[in-house]
Each structure stands twice: as structure tokens, then as C-alpha cells.
Amino acid sequence: MVEIRVEGNKRVEAEAIRRALRTKVGQPLLPANTAQDLRAVWALGYFQNVELLVQHLPKGVAYVVRVEERPVIRLVQLQGNEELSRDDLKEEIEVKPNTILDMETVRSTVSKIQAKYVEKGYFLAEVTHQLKPVPESPGSVDVVFVINERAKVMVKQITFIGAEKVSPDILKETMITREGGFFSFFTGEGTYRQEAFDRDLQVIQYAYFDRGFINVRVDKPTVQLSADKRFIYITIRVTEGEAYDIGKIDFAGDLLPDVSKETMAALMRSRPGTRFNRTQLSQDIVSVSDVYYDRGYAYANINPVTNVNADTKTVDLTFEVQKGPQVTIERIDVVGNSKTRDKVIRRELRVYEGELYSGTGVRRSRERVTALGFFETVEITQKPGSQDDTIVLQVEVKEKATGTFQVGLGFSNVENFIFTAQISQNNFLGWGQSVSASAQISGLRSLVQLSFYDPYFLDTKYLLSAEFFRVQADYEGFIRNSTGGNVSIGYQFIDDLLGTVGYSREWVTVEAGQNLGAVLLANQFLSGVTSALRLSLSFDRRDNRLFPSRGFIHYGSVETAPSFLGGTFLFNRYTAYSRLYFPLPLGFVFKTNATVGYIQQLDKNKPLPISELYYVGGINSVRGYFLRSISPSVKVPRSASPDATVTDFDVGGNKQLVFNFELEFPIFEKAGLRGVLFYDAGNAYASNERFFQDKQDKLPLGLFHSAGFGFRWFSPIGPLRFEWGIPLTRRPEDDRILFEFTIGNFF
Known part of the structure; x- marks a missing residue:
């Protein structure tokens, strides 16, 4: 063979094709090599047609490789997509511009786009593709995915046949698939x-x-499409059988000598004679397993063996225990933390190298690292150590952004406009410290604040926090201006139990309103200095400090401002609150808050200044009532004229009581949008009134009550709250429904 000739190639070099051939110039042309040459050229992936020809020449034989190149993709287009945008489908589009056309990739993209539409409820959507040659660019094509979305198909009805002993409504509540309704457009149900x-x-x-x-x-269900192809009807046939109770409960296998069967049975919720419950049984297995895990038996296996007695409708349970070897922790590895220092994670762990393995310690460690709020996920896994009696734990975290820069502008009929700006870092330089600077300006207040918080000051169990602030607040009858700061040192006595002692100093000026008969209240519009010590104690078991959904926090503090500290205002202030969080199915969270406050006058010759007293009402207190509008009041003249009319002037209370109840639920979880239903109650009481006292007999339990709803968007600039409160104990000056907006969490 004297020549290998390549024909039809435009972009691919001929030499690249020759190198792929088994047949070479100067070698005899063997028919056995032809099939291999064809496969080799085709495997290059650049051609849609390949031919191998032989041409006889005077000097010998020419081997001709004739190819037809695949076109290059110029553009990838979508046509007919109205309900789903290109961004919605970007993960499904595998075909990319400026690459060689691959029909397998095109067909795969068609399937993935169709699957995406089915996921979104467009059950009948059709997706095809077109290849459009580009006249001005020979050898190029545009790939067009043609989408016929059709109408969205909604689950209209789910019917259970045979469900008599368990209500169909209960079964439907457990399902992700729901019947669609009027609000399906917003909720995605159906x-x-x-x-x-x-x-x-x-x-x-x-x-x-x-x-x-x-x-x-549960038999295979039937799924029927309506005649107009808009609705799906699902029928599920169930054969229930009989309900069984628990018979005997026993333990066998590798039992611990220092733990009796009665002790292990007491840890379980399942009891002889009670109804068999699979979920409860799983929890009982965890409880029994913890007995072994906490003694170092990391590989303990608890296997429930059941013996069904059809005659008595009972199930006997025997928990077979295989405890395995007792192991110590050889090493703890921390991975995934590219920014956060190892010690920030390790100091939250409650298991330690060289000690026996502890299941409770591993669980508490995971909870505490998660509660930092620095990570999206926290997983603790285990693997064998270098010896049979050792184990290696791996703490794997996935970091999330902890720094924020927020600028927001909002409006409400209470504060008119709200401008806020904040820069904060909750994991400063990866050391676990928090620093922030913020400013807020609205029609009723302005605030500048700088703060620092170190939960493990100098790598000890002591915490250090410091804050500087400048605040101006309009109380309608007067304006309070304050500049000050505070510093606190705390100590963690046991897990989550924190005590702090702090000192604060604040310079306060109070400006009375222009149109008041201020003579009667002259001794309350006082300016001066607050110099106070504060002792506090908190017990915090929330699963996440920023966005809790489980656990609780209890807090109490005593603040004292005696004369020897050099302040003008002399008082004691007592504050306490308790907040509980209960996770519910389907992402719902029920929250409660109870807050109580009391301020005590220390010098009878120095009355409590009006600026230190309690005013209730507003989006962070009792919603539905204007900001700081709930307060004891006195009658004052509108002017200095002897015949001036009188009006009520809010003078604040020396006691406050506030209750909040919230049900928070997901709307568009991926977008961070949640809804909330709430019920609030609260009041501020004068010094001559008791808690829950109602002088006018118009307030149930002596509290103002409200209910309402709202939306919360956990946006890139921070949590945004939009809430509508309805005062249930409405006064003439209250609106029937009050909309308020703010930036930041409530509780």
C-alpha cells in the first residue's frame, strides 16, 4: 500500500485520523484490519458517517478514508416553555454550545426535561428536539428542544377502599401526595x-x-386520568386485618451483669398489654442500644425477635443482644471545615480520644456542633481503629456562609419607613467569634450598634461580650436618646447552662413633647446616667441558635443600679423569659414565648424615669397594636391654658407580661418562604396594679389579646417578616387589622 488518503474532513486533522488506523503505509492491506480501522475512526466521536475504500493506482493501492463530520452546536434553545424557565431546566440540559453534536446527549436531555415537567405536575408534557442547520456557518446546527407543556395535571381525589379502622383522613395526612384545592397554585399541593x-x-x-x-x-393502586386530562384520581385498596397488642417482653443474648432486664424494660415505652407500635419499637431499640453504646460497645446490635400469637392477637418481643467488643476512641478526625478552625468544632464535642465510646456523647456532640449555626450538615461516622478494641470517629461538616451584608428598606403604617444596614460575621476568621455593626432608621427610631461575642474567651469556658450603641426612640409623648455600652463575662457551668455578670453604662436624655402640659409630669422627664450591674442565668437547649425548631431556652436576669455605682437612675430590674420549640410533621414548628419584667424603685425621693418603664405593643411584642401603645396612662392638659382639654398620656408601667404563640409552616421551602399563624397576649401594669389585674373589666385575664398571620422570607439579606395583627380587645384608637414589616427574627 503506497498511500492513505483522508477525504471529507474539515475541522479534524487528517493526521489524527491516520494515527487512529491500524493499517499503515508500506504494509500490506489486510481485510482483517479493516473492521478494526472502522471502529477506531468511529470511536473518535467526530463523525456521523465513515467509509473505507480501496483505490488501485499504477504504483500500488491507495487506502481511502472518507468521513462526514458531525456538526458543531452553535446554540441550544428552548421553545414552548412558559411555566418553567430556562433557569428551572438548566440542570437538565446536558447539551452545550460549541461542542460536537452527540445525539445520545440530545436524547438524554429530552428525557430529563420531560422528567422535570412530570416532577412539577405537568404529567402530559411532551418534549421533542429539532436540529436546524445554520446557513451562514456550514457545519453548524442549532439544537432546539420543543416543549408542549399542556395543562398541569392535579390530583383531584384520593380514595381509600377498605380503610375502616384507620380513618382515610389520617392516612392522607401521612402522604406527600395531596389532593389539590383552591390554594394549590401557592402551596404546590396536588x-x-x-x-x-x-x-x-x-x-x-x-x-x-x-x-x-x-x-x-396495601395493594397496587389505580391511577386514572380524567377525560379532559387535567385531573388524576387515585384509588388505594387496603386490607387491614386485626390489631395486635404486645404480649411478653424479654431480653436475651449478651446481657450486662450490672444492668437487669427490669432496668432495660423501664427504659422502653412499649409495655405488655399495650398496642403494638412500630415507630415506638424503633425508639425502644435506640433506648436499649444506648445502654450498651454508653459503656463502650459501639458495635452493639439489638435485634427484636417477634412471635405472633394469632389466637390471642398478641406479639411477644424478645430483644436479642449482640454486644460486640468494648472499644475506646483512638482518634477523632474533623473534615470539611475549610474555614472553621478545628478547635471551634472540637470544643463542642462530648466524646474524647482515649476514652470509652459513648453513644449519648456522640449524639450530644452532633447536636452541639449543629447548634453553632455555622454548618449546613453535621455527620459523625465511625470506622475501625488500628486494633480490634479501638475506633476512629469522623466529624464531617459542610460549611455555610456565616457572614452577611444586609441593606433593606421597608414600609409600614406604624413606623412609615424602615431602613436597615448590617454587616456581621458569626464565625469571625473561623474562630467562632461573632462581630457585627448595624444601623436602623425609621419614622420612630434610629439605632447604631457595634457588638462582639466570644463564647470561649482565651480558649476557656468563659465567654466575653461587648456592645456599644446609640439609640433614639420616639415614644409619641417624649423622645428618648441614649448612648452607652456594656461588657459581660460568662461561665458555662454545665452543658448549655450559662451564667453571666455584666456592667453597663448609658447616658440618657429625654425630651418632652411640644404640646403637653408637662408641669404634671416634669419629674418624670428626667435625663441622666444609668450605671448598672447585671447577673443572668440561661439554659439553652435549642437545636439551632439562629433558626430553632426544637428545644427550649430559659433566661433570667437581675439588673441593679445602686447609688454607689455613680448613676443618676436608681432601680432594680428583674427579667425572665421562657421559649419552647416543638417540631411537627410536614415541617411545621410550634413556638411559645412567655416574658415577664419588673422594675423596682430604690430611692423613694428619686422616682423611676419614664424612659426606663415598660411599653408593650408592636411586631416584637403584642402584634396588632401600635408600637409601645399598651401602657398605663394619666390625664394631662393639652396645653398650659387653664381651660385646656385633657388627654391620656402613656407613662409606662413598672411591670410587663407578654405571651406569644406561633405556628410556623413551610410555603416554598427552597425559596426560604414560610407562613405563620400567631396569638399574642400582654400588658404593662402601673405600680398600683397587680399582674393580670383589669381595672376596666374589659380585658380577659387583664391582658390585651391579638391574633393574626404573616409570611417570613429567609432572604439573602436576612429574615424578613410581614405580619398582619388583629386586636381582639380593640380600643377606639386601634386599627381593625395592623400590617407591620421588620427585618430580623422574633424568637
Whole structure:
């Protein structure tokens, strides 16, 4: 063979094709090599057609490789997509511009786009593709994905056949797949997704297991499409069987000599004679396992063996224990923390190298690291150590952004406009410290604040916090200006129990309103200095300090401003609050808050200044009432004229009581949008009134009450709150419904 000739190539070099061939110039042309040459050229991936030809020449034989190149993709376009944007589909589009056309990739993209539409409820959507040659650029094509979305298909009805002993309503509550309704456009309910529905069938079975129906059978459901192809009707047939109770409970296998069977049984919620419950049984296995884990048996396995008695409708349970070897922790590895220092994570751990493995310690460690709020996920896994009696723990974290720069502008009919700016870092330089600078300006207040917080000052169990502030607040009857700061040192006595002692100094000026008969209140519009010591104690078991959904925090403080500290205002202030968080199914969270405050006059010749007293009302107190509008009041003249009319002037109370109840639920979880329903109650009381006292017999329990709803958006600039409060004990000056907006969390 005297020549290898390449024909039809435009972008691919001929030499690249020759190198792929097994046949070479100067070698005899063997038919056995031809098939290998064809596969080799085709495998280059650049051609949509390849031919191998032989041409006889006077000097010998020419081997001709004739190719037709695949076109280059110029543009990738979507056509017909109205409900889903290109951004919604970007993860599904595998075809990229300026690459060689691959039809397998095109077909894969068609399938993925169609699957995305099915996930979003467009069950009948059709997706095809077109290849459009580009006349001005020979060898190039535009790939167009043509989408016929059709109408969104909604689950109209879910019917259970045979569900008699467990209500269909209860079964539907366990399902992700829901019947659509009027608000489906906002909530997304009514969307049919096959993978979610497959999970639902399993959960329905578990719902029966939790009620003792151990022989329940859930048949393959029927899914029917309506004639107009807009609705889906689902029918699920259930064979319930009989409910079973728990018979005997026993333990066998590797039992611990210092732990009796009665002790382990006491740790369980399952009891003989009670209804069999699968979920409760799983929790009981965890409780029994912890007995072994906390003694170093990291590989303990608890296997419940069941013996079903059909005659008595009971299930006997025997917990077979295989304890495995007792192990110590050889090493703890921390991974995934590119910014956060190792010690910030390690100081939260409650398991230690060289000590026996502890299951409770591992669980508490994970909870404490998660509660820092620095990480999206925290996982603690284990693997064998260098010896049989050792184990290695790996703490794997996924960091999230902890620094924020926020600028916001809002409006409300209470404060008119609200401008806020904040720069903060909750994990400063990865040391676990928090620093922030913020400013707020509205129609009723202005605030500048600088703060610093170190939870482990100088790597000890002491914390240090410092704050500087300048505040101006309009109380309608007077304006309070203050400049000051405080510093606190705290100590963590035990896990989550923190005591602090702090000192604050604040310079306060009070300006009376222009149109008041200020003679009667002259001794209350006082300016001066507050110099105070504060002792506080808090017990914080929230799962996340920034956005809690489980746990509690209890707080109490005593602030004293005696004369020997050099202040003008002399008082004691007592404050306490308790906040509880309860996670509910489907991402719902129920929250409660109770706050009580009392300020005590220390010198009878120096009355409490009006600027230190309590005013209730507003978006961070009792919603539905104007900011600081709930207060004891006195009658004052509108002017200095002897015949001036009188008006009520809010003078503040020396006691306050506030209750808040919230049900928070997801709306668009991925976008960080949640809804809230709330009920508030509270009041501020004068010195001659008692808590819960009502002088006018118009306030149930002596409290102002309100209810309402709102939306919360955990936006890139911070948490935004939009809430509508309805005063239930409305006064003439109160609106029927009050909208308020603010930036930041409530509790």
C-alpha cells in the first residue's frame, strides 16, 4: 500500500485520523484490519458517517478514508416553555454550545426535561428536539428542544377502599401526595410525582403498623386520568386485618451483669398489654442500644425477635443482644471545615480520644456542633481503629456562609419607613467569634450598634461580650436618646447552662413633647446616667441558635443600679423569659414565648424615669397594636391654658407580661418562604396594679389579646417578616387589622 488518503474532513486533522488506523503505509492491506480501522475512526466521536475504500493506482493501492463530520452546536434553545424557565431546566440540559453534536446527549436531555415537567405536575408534557442547520456557518446546527407543556395535571381525589379502622383522613395526612384545592397554585399541593407516591404507599403501611395492624396489605393502586386530562384520581385498596397488642417482653443474648432486664424494660415505652407500635419499637431499640453504646460497645446490635400469637392477637418481643467488643476512641478526625478552625468544632464535642465510646456523647456532640449555626450538615461516622478494641470517629461538616451584608428598606403604617444596614460575621476568621455593626432608621427610631461575642474567651469556658450603641426612640409623648455600652463575662457551668455578670453604662436624655402640659409630669422627664450591674442565668437547649425548631431556652436576669455605682437612675430590674420549640410533621414548628419584667424603685425621693418603664405593643411584642401603645396612662392638659382639654398620656408601667404563640409552616421551602399563624397576649401594669389585674373589666385575664398571620422570607439579606395583627380587645384608637414589616427574627 503506497498511500492513505483522508477525504471529507474539515475541522479534524487528517493526521489524527491516520494515527487512529491500524493499517499503515508500506504494509500490506489486510481485510482483517479493516473492521478494526472502522471502529477506531468511529470511536473518535467526530463523525456521523465513515467509509473505507480501496483505490488501485499504477504504483500500488491507495487506502481511502472518507468521513462526514458531525456538526458543531452553535446554540441550544428552548421553545414552548412558559411555566418553567430556562433557569428551572438548566440542570437538565446536558447539551452545550460549541461542542460536537452527540445525539445520545440530545436524547438524554429530552428525557430529563420531560422528567422535570412530570416532577412539577405537568404529567402530559411532551418534549421533542429539532436540529436546524445554520446557513451562514456550514457545519453548524442549532439544537432546539420543543416543549408542549399542556395543562398541569392535579390530583383531584384520593380514595381509600377498605380503610375502616384507620380513618382515610389520617392516612392522607401521612402522604406527600395531596389532593389539590383552591390554594394549590401557592402551596404546590396536588402535584403527582411517582417517587413521592411510592414513598407514600410505604408510609401508609407504617401508619397501620403504628396502630398494631401487623398484617395490613396495601395493594397496587389505580391511577386514572380524567377525560379532559387535567385531573388524576387515585384509588388505594387496603386490607387491614386485626390489631395486635404486645404480649411478653424479654431480653436475651449478651446481657450486662450490672444492668437487669427490669432496668432495660423501664427504659422502653412499649409495655405488655399495650398496642403494638412500630415507630415506638424503633425508639425502644435506640433506648436499649444506648445502654450498651454508653459503656463502650459501639458495635452493639439489638435485634427484636417477634412471635405472633394469632389466637390471642398478641406479639411477644424478645430483644436479642449482640454486644460486640468494648472499644475506646483512638482518634477523632474533623473534615470539611475549610474555614472553621478545628478547635471551634472540637470544643463542642462530648466524646474524647482515649476514652470509652459513648453513644449519648456522640449524639450530644452532633447536636452541639449543629447548634453553632455555622454548618449546613453535621455527620459523625465511625470506622475501625488500628486494633480490634479501638475506633476512629469522623466529624464531617459542610460549611455555610456565616457572614452577611444586609441593606433593606421597608414600609409600614406604624413606623412609615424602615431602613436597615448590617454587616456581621458569626464565625469571625473561623474562630467562632461573632462581630457585627448595624444601623436602623425609621419614622420612630434610629439605632447604631457595634457588638462582639466570644463564647470561649482565651480558649476557656468563659465567654466575653461587648456592645456599644446609640439609640433614639420616639415614644409619641417624649423622645428618648441614649448612648452607652456594656461588657459581660460568662461561665458555662454545665452543658448549655450559662451564667453571666455584666456592667453597663448609658447616658440618657429625654425630651418632652411640644404640646403637653408637662408641669404634671416634669419629674418624670428626667435625663441622666444609668450605671448598672447585671447577673443572668440561661439554659439553652435549642437545636439551632439562629433558626430553632426544637428545644427550649430559659433566661433570667437581675439588673441593679445602686447609688454607689455613680448613676443618676436608681432601680432594680428583674427579667425572665421562657421559649419552647416543638417540631411537627410536614415541617411545621410550634413556638411559645412567655416574658415577664419588673422594675423596682430604690430611692423613694428619686422616682423611676419614664424612659426606663415598660411599653408593650408592636411586631416584637403584642402584634396588632401600635408600637409601645399598651401602657398605663394619666390625664394631662393639652396645653398650659387653664381651660385646656385633657388627654391620656402613656407613662409606662413598672411591670410587663407578654405571651406569644406561633405556628410556623413551610410555603416554598427552597425559596426560604414560610407562613405563620400567631396569638399574642400582654400588658404593662402601673405600680398600683397587680399582674393580670383589669381595672376596666374589659380585658380577659387583664391582658390585651391579638391574633393574626404573616409570611417570613429567609432572604439573602436576612429574615424578613410581614405580619398582619388583629386586636381582639380593640380600643377606639386601634386599627381593625395592623400590617407591620421588620427585618430580623422574633424568637
